[in-house]
Amino acid sequence: MTALRAMLGRELRLALRGGGDVLTLVLFFIITGAIVAFAVGPDSVLLARIAPGMVWVAAFLAMLLGLDRLFRPDHEDGALILLRQAELPLSAAIAAKVMVHWLVSALPLILASPLLALQLAMDGETFWRMVASLLVGTPALAAFGAVGAAVTVSIRGGGLIAPILIAPLSIPVLIFGVGSITASQSSAALLFLAALSLMAVSLAPFAAALAISSAED
């Protein structure tokens, strides 16, 4: 337990001391909203129509940005080899990483989402549904991202492959995420999203650990 706490603490410190990563993410998220709003023009009906989708696309793309930093630094300075020999199981270490990844790359987006809602002329009720759907759905994105990053970590310079691998896998998250904002049966979609997140979060650390421990050096 203390080992897991130590892992969480280390990851958080590394992520936060690293500096601008979080800010880049948030800025990217907001810029995406601004650009789309600009492209569509001042048609608030249309904007509101596309808003749920755009929020999810922006969130998905923003979460891709931090992916390469999940395992690569540890791979390159030899820490990943040592983690494979730690008392703490590798999958637990990865679970901690996924959690911190979510904390530093999804949570800031959710906190910044009011700005996006404003840009995309979202009404109050939709806004709250969006917050709920992001809260419930982004863990799945983080988990899939971890699998993608783990699979590509031993590829030198393979930064772009991970997004390609996980984008098709993330489509259900996107569909249910958008569905839980717009659809008439939004609560059903939200439930599904929750189930998906739960499954992804509970399985991904093991898959990622398997991928990492079957990579040589």
Next chain:
Amino acid sequence: MTALRAMLGRELRLALRGGGDVLTLVLFFIITGAIVAFAVGPDSVLLARIAPGMVWVAAFLAMLLGLDRLFRPDHEDGALILLRQAELPLSAAIAAKVMVHWLVSALPLILASPLLALQLAMDGETFWRMVASLLVGTPALAAFGAVGAAVTVSIRGGGLIAPILIAPLSIPVLIFGVGSITASQSSAALLFLAALSLMAVSLAPFAAALAISSAED
């Protein structure tokens, strides 16, 4: 001259031999298009409206994704120090890097743009305007990105400054880029974009070189 050619060749090889080869990037854009369709829904009128914005967001994202690989590997394995002592001026080396960055992260997008246009239900005329605007505008993104990456790599904890630095520079590019696809005075926007790119590309290598060479190790 041969030194510059060697630099270009090395950067190209490094970029292409990694996982980030052109096929991967092309795939990335196609998948981005599909993601947008999944999120917004299969309504071709809607898709066409947001298409210009999405194209530029995708381009921006692709450039951001590759940014970390611009100077960081060279910084970490000590090559950046050696480049400061090379016969080839550092700014020339950086210019080569920016050029290759554009070649591997913007050009494939432009090549893949017909597929993106298809997915997002763009009409023929818009498509050509998009190609023109991407061709003219992406160099500026690459150049600004290089400055941001240089600042980040050289200043410890300078991570925080970089995004704040790039964001205000990139937003005009994105706005004019989108403008030159949609707006009625698209040729004016395109001209502006060209001026911006020209300025950015010619100044950025010097700014980046200054940032790097004023950093201690």
Next chain:
Amino acid sequence: MTDRQVFPPLTLRATGLSCGRGGMTLTADLSFAVAPGQCLLLRGPNGTGKTTLLLTLAGIVTPLAGTFELEGTDSEAGPQLHYCGHRNAVKPRLSVRENLDFWAQVNGPTGLDIQEALAEVGLGELGGLDAGYLSAGQSRRLALARLLVTHRPLWLLDEPTAALDAEGHELVTRLLDRHLDMGGLALAATHDPITLPDPGRMETLALGVRT
């Protein structure tokens, strides 16, 4: 650390072990046994597969043929070895103490106290410093301190003395000697001379001469 023989008596035995990278055999058909309190030095020119052998024993690289086993461990016990490779796994953004503390927690703090371990490797006063500021030798010392904060019977050291000064060489010898005293095992690949006070504890395995 005060009591000797803290480890159960283990023996590392390899029979017919062939290691290699990318399908290419580097060290063929090795058989050796390392008894408790014994240190095996791996020697050989650059590129003969010392690192590869250590990685194989650490379970990172799959052996091409043959087997090896740490006899005497009960299967319940967790990882039994420390690998200390070329790269130090030091995070520049964390302080020296945070770096070490992290590994102590993650591996189980069964060994020395953090501060003691830092003092032992000569970093006692740098605990609060950002680890990115450490010199090459200091980073190496920090990596060695990791071996001290968690007791594990088998040490796999890859050029432990790299970047260390004369005092650092002594430090490595001292640490190794104490580890063997406690009944530990060690394999060390090195180009520098390492001489333990009791030469009977050291054996040398010279890997094939190439290139």
Next chain:
Amino acid sequence: MTDRQVFPPLTLRATGLSCGRGGMTLTADLSFAVAPGQCLLLRGPNGTGKTTLLLTLAGIVTPLAGTFELEGTDSEAGPQLHYCGHRNAVKPRLSVRENLDFWAQVNGPTGLDIQEALAEVGLGELGGLDAGYLSAGQSRRLALARLLVTHRPLWLLDEPTAALDAEGHELVTRLLDRHLDMGGLALAATHDPITLPDPGRMETLALGVRT
């Protein structure tokens, strides 16, 4: 390489030089001069500022006080020095030959031919291999080959023998000796003993004892 004294007679002179990192003085008030054909060995425990001094002379770190100068260069000439640091600047994705060729082009191919240089450092047959596959010592050899493909009078070597085997130590000695023969200058920070055939060419600067 056949003719001796290919470099103009240069002298590296430092007067009252203080180097340090982050505002903290490490080596205070150094004065020394290195004449053509001379090698200055920097010695001292870990963390005393050998690397910092070399980086200062390479122009990467600004000195805290004092000056240094390479006397005898005309200001038109490009960079006059090779810095060979702890890290090897070897790109894993490029082949060994491509790696070396790149630096030859970028620094100006005024020295040995690529293949000759590789043979010189003992990598003659690995030219086509992906550099990521090189062992630690082989990578170091590749870094040393970079010094050979471009002639530059001043060599700043940071632990040149790190990770090298016995034959590699000889290689470094041989390369240094030949460089001094040609009228070159060298500064080397090292923990290993380096002995040139002609001891008159070597001087030692022991840096202060800290921590």
Next chain:
Amino acid sequence: MSIDTTPKQSWWSRIAHPGQFVAWTSPLLWPLTILTAVLFIIGLWFAFFNSPADYQMGDTVRIMYVHVPNAWLSQFVYGVMTVSALGTLVWRHPMADVSMKAAAPLGAMFTALALFTGALWGRPTWGTFWEWDGRMTSTLVLLFIYLGIVALWRAFDDQLRAARIIAVFTLVGAINIPIIKFSVDWWSTLHQPASVFRADGPTMPGSILTPLFVMFFAFTFLFLTLHLKAMHTEVKRRRVMGLQRRMAQGDAA
């Protein structure tokens, strides 16, 4: 961490050794090729000369004889890859990763062909090449997954090491594909009121079923043949890479 190398005298170990696998399965190649060719000839003859036009879709029903087999194979090949991935991860069977690698580009091609023929069929029947229909869309996603796997194989320079990692990803994909299918169905019914009709009524007359089945087997055997051949090539390619590396290293120990 130990590897058992004691020889087992079962067929399992006979195909476990790459060299023996090639020697053992090579005689199968020609019969498979001939069988495939014969099936194609019969199937095409049926498809063009011995089957009626559908009363509803007219002659376009003939596209079905290439569409459905490809669509089926697009999923079957993923099944083959999944089983191979299990073989790599669970049984560490050396031929499993070869099979996995050889199948990926074939699967991508069959999926692409399913999309292509489907699109060409959609135009006359639905009046559009592309509709965001559930089945079509999930096939598109499947294509992305295939292409991702192909890209992944290309990105690793050490194919032996790549196999286990890619096996993990293949299995993750296998879990996810049913979810994708389901979610896409849900999505398109959500967005699209019943504008799409499907002509896959259960009442297919036998005269249509016969060519369908023959073509179905023809394509399946085509896959088996190509897969086997590609596996042989892959085994040889690995030996080439091993030899090249050894040669690049000079006289290895």
Next chain:
Amino acid sequence: MIDLGPHAVFIVWAYLGVAMTVAALVGWTLYDARSTARRLAELEARAPRRAAR
């Protein structure tokens, strides 16, 4: 040839496209097999000592 009705273009294109792709794949498979076998033979001729491993 039989009459394919009003949509002959689509049918013909579907079959042609499938045929061309399959042909290309078969061709590529054969080419790949041949060139790999040739390289293997070359290498084994150059390094006969280690031909079998």
